[in-house]
Amino acid sequence: MRMYLLLFLSILSLGCGSSNGVQLGTVVGTVHYLDEPIPDGKIIFEVPGSRPAVGQIVHGEIVDVTTYEVGDGVPVGEAKIAIFGFDPKNDGDQGYMDMNRKSIIPTHYNNPSTSELVCTIKPEQNELEFELTK
Template sequence: MARMLVLLPLLILVGCGESDGVKRLTVTGTVTFQGKPLTDGGISFEDPTTGYAAASQFQDGAFQVQLPVGEYKVMIEPTMVEVPSRDGNSPPSQRPSVDLPRKYFSAATTDLKAKVADDSTNFAFDLKK
């Protein structure tokens, strides 16, 4: 019985690995807008050839995400904030907390890319108006 209790944690740790057998790298970086860190929002990576996608939140411009080696389109979205209606009777609307160009929101329109490899896991994205 004691032997089973020792082996159980080992089996749990082994079972927590990548179930698909794909090696993932820790990718880190920064997101700035016109040279200043974005305070909060989300960053998404999509590999158009494999369909693999991953996302992460960022704070003070810093992000970290696990990705397999590949070439990715990168999308950035600021946090949405609620805007009260002008008349006070209509439901509130939402708008981005930062006025980023919408081209960064979609894989179809973004020009941001990341080539993730063993020697390339840190990226800096400086968004322009």
């Protein structure tokens, strides 16, 4: 009986993750604009049929990409990407998701539908590099 209880608890724990059964891949990498690292920003990954993932850009490095829990990653699949780059000297009224901050990159990168940035997220660590131009 004890063995069945342990087996049941083990199976139950597999389904208790906060990813709701969605397979995730972790993301690390860099983001540059005109060959300079973006000092401060956000990156958004949109995979059709899944919740968007949001990460931070700190000194050009992509960190803490999150779908359900901090750092858990991006849903596996073809992702459209939006990138926001901010002037760290202009913190002012940041507003929701930093939307009131001054952008240092062209605004077409701020929308996954217009950025033309896409990548395939695999169920492992994904190393991405973005070199943004005007």
